[in-house]
Amino acid sequence: GQRKLAPGGVRQRVETLGGLRCLVAEKEDGSDEPPLLLVVLAHGIHVLGDDLYGLAYHLARRRVRFVLPGAPELSSEGRPEAMMRTPRQWFGWSPEDPQPTLVPRLSAAARQLATCVLAAQAAAPGAKLVLGGFSQGAAVALRAATFEERLLPRPAAVIQLAAQAPHADLPPSVLDGVLVLVAAGTEDSIAPVASAEKLLAACTAAGALAEPLLRYEGAHEVTSDVA
Numbered sequence: 001g002q003r004k005l006a007p008g009g010v011r012q013r014v015e016t017l018g019g020l021r022c023l024v025a026e027k028e029d030g031s032d033e034p035p036l037l038l039v040v041l042a043h044g045i046h047v048l049g050d051d052l053y054g055l056a057y058h059l060a061r062r063r064v065r066f067v068l069p070g071a072p073e074l075s076s077e078g079r080p081e082a083m084m085r086t087p088r089q090w091f092g093w094s095p096e097d098p099q100p101t102l103v104p105r106l107s108a109a110a111r112q113l114a115t116c117v118l119a120a121q122a123a124a125p126g127a128k129l130v131l132g133g134f135s136q137g138a139a140v141a142l143r144a145a146t147f148e149e150r151l152l153p154r155p156a157a158v159i160q161l162a163a164q165a166p167h168a169d170l171p172p173s174v175l176d177g178v179l180v181l182v183a184a185g186t187e188d189s190i191a192p193v194a195s196a197e198k199l200l201a202a203c204t205a206a207g208a209l210a211e212p213l214l215r216y217e218g219a220h221e222v223t224s225d226v227a
Contacts, residue, residue: 010060012053017123018116020069023050027060035065038127040117041159042137043068045089046075052134058227065127067120071137072112090140103167110143114151117144121153132159132181134222135191142166142199146174146206154178158208162220164191165198176207183214183226190220 012025026035039059043051049070056066075087090113091105117131131152133141138160144151145158149171157179180203184196196213204210216225 010057017067017069017119018112018114020072020112020116021049022070022116022120023053023056023068025053025056025060025066025068026064027062029062033063035063035124035127037061037064037130038067038120038124039064039130040067040069040113040120040132040141042090042113042133042141043071043088044133044135044137044162045071045093046087048085049088052137052222055222055227065120065124067116069113069116072109090136093136106139106143106167107147109140110148111151113140114144114148117152128156129153130157130159131155132157132161133163134161135163135220138163139167145178146170149174157181158203160196160199160203161222161226162188162191163199164195166202170202170206173207175203178208180204180208180210181214182210183216185216185218185220185223187217187219 009028010025011028012023015022015024041052043049050068052068056068071088071090073089073091075089090109121129131141131145132138142158142160145155155178160182162185182196182200184191184193186193193215200210200213216223
């Protein structure tokens, strides 16, 4: 029950927000001022729920709160029993999945992420929202920021790391004024650069203020250049 300050460090805790187990991380600055920026990042498929913690730790800044929700479903790809932890996924997926089957599961995951974001916003009133993710998590985040807009207020920015093109046209003007960053690895065979270019074009057509595509040397991963 005691709190020992470590100025310059990063404080982290576990919270359940909107039914999802989340890792919350923020810079330790010795004050209790509320965050000005809330960054919610969704991890990819078949990884642990804290997969993006290293990125949050690297990017930690004063009055910026990172929320890293763990996906709701257990992954079908197990890990060695000695690890005592199980990878997760936002929804089941395989390359053979037809789109009519995939989209409802993507939408359900996006609604759950949106519920989590609303709970995080309630704990950080007035903070600007940055919503994003990596790979499968990026698709869920984009869906939550666009097709689930009745649940979620428009974010200030959207981050798409190693993300594929959207599964459907984005609603017109749904990203009006929203900053968007799309990053793609030159050696990524899962979400290749061509797919990222289509994603960026779709966001721009939906009104986003998009940064130029960030191409980085690497495969399906987050590199120091991306950070």
